[in-house]
Amino acid sequence: MEVPFFDLTRQHAAIENELFSVMEAVMNSGQFLNGTYLSQFEDSWSQYLGVEHTVGVANGTDAIYLTLKALGIGSGDEVITTAVSWVSTASAIVNAGAKPVFVDVDESGLMNLDLIEHMVSSKTKALLVVHLYGQMVNVVKAKAICDRLGIMLIEDAAQAHGASFDGVSPGQLSSAATYSFYPTKNLGAIGDAGAVVSRDRELATEIRKLANQGGVSKKNIERIGITSRLDELQAAILCAKLKYLFRWNERRVEIARSYNDILKQCAGISFLKNYSASHHVYHQYVILSSNRDEFISYLSENGVGVDVHYSQPLPELPMFHVEGNSFPVAKKITQEVVSLPIFPELRKVEIEHICRVIGHFLDKTRSPTVD
Numbered sequence: 355m356e357v358p359f360f361d362l363t364r365q366h367a368a369i370e371n372e373l374f375s376v377m378e379a380v381m382n383s384g385q386f387l388n389g390t391y392l393s394q395f396e397d398s399w400s401q402y403l404g405v406e407h408t409v410g411v412a413n414g415t416d417a418i419y420l421t422l423k424a425l426g427i428g429s430g431d432e433v434i435t436t437a438v439s440w441v442s443t444a445s446a447i448v449n450a451g452a453k454p455v456f457v458d459v460d461e462s463g464l465m466n467l468d469l470i471e472h473m474v475s476s477k478t479k480a481l482l483v484v485h486l487y488g489q490m491v492n493v494v495k496a497k498a499i500c501d502r503l504g505i506m507l508i509e510d511a512a513q514a515h516g517a518s519f520d521g522v523s524p525g526q527l528s529s530a531a532t533y534s535f536y537p538t539k540n541l542g543a544i545g546d547a548g549a550v551v552s553r554d555r556e557l558a559t560e561i562r563k564l565a566n567q568g569g570v571s572k573k574n575i576e577r578i579g580i581t582s583r584l585d586e587l588q589a590a591i592l593c594a595k596l597k598y599l600f601r602w603n604e605r606r607v608e609i610a611r612s613y614n615d616i617l618k619q620c621a622g623i624s625f626l627k628n629y630s631a632s633h634h635v636y637h638q639y640v641i642l643s644s645n646r647d648e649f650i651s652y653l654s655e656n657g658v659g660v661d662v663h664y665s666q667p668l669p670e671l672p673m674f675h676v677e678g679n680s681f682p683v684a685k686k687i688t689q690e691v692v693s694l695p696i697f698p699e700l701r702k703v704e705i706e707h708i709c710r711v712i713g714h715f716l717d718k719t720r721s722p723t724v725d
């Protein structure tokens with residue numbers, strides 16, 4: 355049996371009539387940017403999250419960049435962020451002109467909030483937390499820390515569509531939360547797409563200006579901006595898919611439970627910590643393997659697709675060149691994490707197959723071969 359790490363064709367086959375019909379509607383409308391699907395999606399996304407304003411942008415990286423710019427963060431400023439994330443989180447800070455200051459993670463793989471206060475300087479303007487793998491950091495605690503330090507809170511929620519912490523969604527406590535609708539995310543477009551959500555109307559307007567070359571209309575250009583739009587085709591696809599997101603996330607949680615139930619009986623597999631107050635939406639299902647290379651080759655030889663998120667702490671990437679500080683937990687976790695297939699259309703027999711292959715691997719590595 356071959357089990358792919360990820361397969362969108364299954365999702366699209368199930369709803370293809372709806373997808374083709376909105377694509378046709380966009381073609382027939384002749385309007386490809388800043389049209390009715392964009393407004394419809396922005397309204398629906400705001401409603402889904404319980405956050406007043408959504409601004410659709412071209413991708414999740416621009417969403418972070420534009421948020422930093424709109425908040426006036428740039429040259430000479432520092433932004434505290436996590437040592438483990440997709441590179442976008444940190445590159446957006448650098449592209450905005452500011453300096454990322456990295457904080458180690460805890461056993462959940464998420465930023466260790468207790469370390470923030472040691473990393474603050476007079477240049478610190480904001481804390482950028484990342485809700486990694488579908489699990490939210492303790493945003494209530496993060497907000498309290500930011501208030502005490504007098505800095506802004508921004509959330510990278512690119513992996514956390516539908517997640518919450520103690521009932522709080524991204525964007526409800528912070529200055530803004532950013533989303534990506536890259537095709538593999540829990541809600542994905544058929545190309546690049548992203549959004550910023552915020553309760554702050556002025557901030558949302560500022561972001562819309564910056565994403566539209568500095569003005570909401572051609573006659574009214576106020577600053578230097580970029581072109582970063584969520585186009586009508588992507589917005590229409592997202593509108594069509596959004597109504598399934600709740601069910602898809604439920605299915606991800608179910609799959610994670612099946613994995614947990616089976617894998618916790620296997621000695622030799624360990625797990626990242628889950629926060630009990632966090633409603634996890636399992637963008638990734640991650641386990642820890644102490645001999646990862648062997649584990650991954652065995653799984654691929656046996657037809658199971660896996661991936662690694664991520665293989666290095668961000669501060670170890672040469673372009674962020676951080677010297678001096680060490681990130682022991684990030685270092686250990688990035689050497690051991692393995693992401694197993696988790697997407698709503700993954701079948702029960704496939705989950706069982708994956709767990710069986712993992713079981714065989716563990717048996718094999720536990721009993722040394724005798725010549």
Ligand SMILES: *Cc1c(COP(=O)(O)O)cnc(C)c1O
Pocket residue numbers: 413414415416439440442443484510512513533534535536546547548
């Ligand atoms: C996907 C992702 C992004 C960037 O999104 P793009 O749409 O690919 O630019 C940023 N941060 C995290 C944590 C992500 O997973």
